[in-house]
Amino acid sequence: MFSTKGRYALRVMIDLAQQESDEFIPLKDIAERQDISKKYLEIIAKEMVKGGLITGASGKHGGYKLCKEPADYSVGEIIELMEGSFAPVACLENDCSECEKSAECKTLPMWTEFYELEKNFFYGKKLSDLINN
Amino acid sequence: MFSTKGRYALRVMIDLAQQESDEFIPLKDIAERQDISKKYLEIIAKEMVKGGLITGASGKHGGYKLCKEPADYSVGEIIELMEGSFAPVACLENDCSECEKSAECKTLPMWTEFYELEKNFFYGKKLSDLINN
DNA sequence: CGCAAAACCTATTGACATAGTAGGTAAATA
DNA sequence: TATTTACCTACTATGTCAATAGGTTTTGCG
Secondary structure, X not given: OOOHHHHHXXXXXXXXXXXXXXXXXXXXXXXXXXXXXXXXXXXXXHHHHHOOOEEEEOOOOOEEEEOOOXXXXXXXXXXXXXXXXXXXXXXXXXXXXXXXXXHOOOOHHHHXXXXXXXXXXXXXXXXXXXXXX | OOOHHHHHHHHHHHHHHHOOOOOOEOHHHHHHHHOOOHHHHHHHHHHXXXXXXXXXXXXXXXXXXXXXXXXXXXXXXXXXXHHOOOOOOHHHOOOOOOOHHHHOOOOHHHHHHHHHHHHHHHXXXXXXXXXXX
């Protein structure tokens, strides 16, 4: 189950993508529109800036904006940044070197197959695909 | 990420499916073969009995066995019993009636699509598909 | 220059799930 | 009657989730 971090981040991205102007959008506005705690969104927005999804600007008329066109963001990169790997099992995270039984593991091929399916699904979806009315 | 409960349950099912005889298999043997804490497996096996995946028998020559042929179990039913719903977001769990914004939600169609994909994948996989060498 | 708005920062919290452990009781067989 | 096994209740340490609280820095505007 995806957590609020990933889901809220996606909603922030959609909110930003829906703004017409190229100005910075204050988090206060986003939090009100999306009905999410502004304080909690601060944490999420900070991670999004650090991960290169959005740009932040302090001070008056500051806020956040996208770095790229909505069509250039995949849903996968947004979720993966916030939630960590899509790996359905620990063995598939990172290098997988720790499990000695991988060669004889009866379930690993299935997990791998699902992992690929999931990545293809979410990396195939673009942010722009979500904002059509 | 799937937890050990679902993964261990699947390994117990595979272990049972690989046994030639129709006798009850003691958990001690399974725990040793699979290198999983027997005490923890007890909890898992109890849930599996309750959910109708396996049958248990107490006393000498007791243990656990499958209720059906391996080909008649889907991986989906095993995982879903142990992990709960496959729903990727809370809105899709149960009746979804709580979210008032579902009609205008930009992300719900995507979550629904993924939910169907995931269910189809895991309900399409049979236990017998995992035990070919 | 000073004020307000905004991001940015550190720390803390309550609730819950995970992954077990511990120790005992009941049932069945030899 | 002893042994083997499932079955049962309770407990625990650790970590994650979903925030909250309160402060500091940056920036534009009057």
